[in-house]
Amino acid sequence: MKRLTPIRDWVHENYRLAYVLGTGLLALGAWAVDPEARVSLGLGAWATALALGAVLEPCVNVGSQLYGPVLSRGRTDRAVLALTFDDGPCPPQTTRILDVLAREKVQATFFCLGREVRRHPELVRRMAREGHLVGSHTENHCNLLFSTPGRSRREILEGHRSLALVLGRDPEWFRPPYGMRPPWTLNQARNLGMTTALWSNCPRDWQRPGAEVLARRVVDQARPGDVVLLHDGGGDRSQTVRALELLIPELRRKGFDFVRLDALSGTPQA
Numbered sequence: 667m668k669r670l671t672p673i674r675d676w677v678h679e680n681y682r683l684a685y686v687l688g689t690g691l692l693a694l695g696a697w698a699v700d701p702e703a704r705v706s707l708g709l710g711a712w713a714t715a716l717a718l719g720a721v722l723e724p725c726v727n728v729g730s731q732l733y734g735p736v737l738s739r740g741r742t743d744r745a746v747l748a749l750t751f752d753d754g755p756c757p758p759q760t761t762r763i764l765d766v767l768a769r770e771k772v773q774a775t776f777f778c779l780g781r782e783v784r785r786h787p788e789l790v791r792r793m794a795r796e797g798h799l800v801g802s803h804t805e806n807h808c809n810l811l812f813s814t815p816g817r818s819r820r821e822i823l824e825g826h827r828s829l830a831l832v833l834g835r836d837p838e839w840f841r842p843p844y845g846m847r848p849p850w851t852l853n854q855a856r857n858l859g860m861t862t863a864l865w866s867n868c869p870r871d872w873q874r875p876g877a878e879v880l881a882r883r884v885v886d887q888a889r890p891g892d893v894v895l896l897h898d899g900g901g902d903r904s905q906t907v908r909a910l911e912l913l914i915p916e917l918r919r920k921g922f923d924f925v926r927l928d929a930l931s932g933t934p935q936a
């Protein structure tokens with residue numbers, strides 16, 4: 667499985683080209699299997715797939731503003747960046763991350779799942795008490811691109827409600843799972859008073875390549891205004907915790923300071 671990682675990384679970084687080539691190969695394969703089929707049929711299928719891809723692309727591209735405003739990166743020349751953590755709260759990892767942030771005097775942003783908020787409300791209260799920003803990441807982490815508008819509305823509404831009950835105030839920030847956001851989900855979040863945020867610096871901590879590699883990935887690509895995507899839930903995040911201990915002093919050495927996501931808002935930049 668390890669050998670597949672470079673291929674997955676390439677597809678991740680070149681997903682547009684991968685989609686064009688992949689659908690082209692499928693069309694070619696279908697034509698090869700059935701030589702009676704006309705070439706124009708294969709080309710027509712390919713063109714349809716490409717048109718569909720062009721419509722869906724702004725739903726998955728973290729930098730696209732085509733279907734509505736999202737904050738992926740702050741427009742600033744100051745050497746600041748926002749650390750964000752998704753999929754929690756999830757003990758003991760969230761606790762350890764909060765401990766590191768407290769020790770380093772760093773304020774960060776957490777995008778919590780409603781179902782986990784209801785299981786661990788004390789962790790959410792600690793986040794707020796220690797000055798971190800807490801946003802919603804839906805109720806159950808379902809992929810909103812493959813959900814009906816009704817289901818996605820329920821997911822966003824329930825996630826918002828679970829968090830509001832514990833925080834004692836309405837959350838103002840929303841991050842869709844996997845960054846997948848059909849246009850109606852942006853409206854649904856906005857109607858609840860939430861701004862949608864994505865990210866610009868993604869070290870892919872779910873791959874668990876080792877804490878040093880993770881820290882290096884964040885530091886090497888760090889730019890002013892970056893939003894860094896990390897996870898405190900959704901699996902074993904011990905490498906993320908260790909990487910955090912490495913990357914905070916390393917980024918400080920490079921002159922970076924850390925802010926909450928809302929300090930980067932105002933003028934979103936792709």
Ligand SMILES: [Zn+2]
Pocket residue numbers: 752753803807843844
């Ligand atoms: Zn997530």
